[in-house]
Amino acid sequence: MKIWILRHGQAEPMAASDPERALTLRGREEVRRVAHLLAGESLDTILASPYVRAQQTAEQVCHEISYPRAIATAAWLTPDDDPRQALDFLAERAERNLLLVSHQPLVSQLISLLVDGHRSGHYPMPTAGLACIETDFPAAGIGRLLMLKSPGELPA
Incomplete structure (x- = not known):
């Protein structure tokens, strides 16, 4: 199973509420750059x-x-959700290749939990950062990090 984890692109600093913050033009450009890493998947x-x-x-x-x-919208992918709960939800899914689009700190904690077996590892995930983890089953500590890229590392 491949689990792709993408942090959202740069967002407006202010909105009526945090959930309502929209992408900026820069955020859209960041996402455009990293999306090409998913082409062919x-x-x-x-x-x-x-x-x-x-x-x-x-x-x-x-x-x-x-x-x-x-x-598909997943209510368990918000910034403050527990990555252990995310693993529980992922364990119920049958897909072999899926993309999760979420937020910090969840994205870094989820990568750490899948790869290191705990959620305190350091995996830098700037806006529109993309990681790919391969695992036989979504469980703590058995994933292998295949890729970790940020839009700044990619051509414009």
């Missing part, structure tokens, strides 16, 4: 946080890679 599912910036990030990815299916 046969994604079974894209799961996104219900927050506006994560939904917009997922929509941008879908557009860039011509993803043919709808984005």
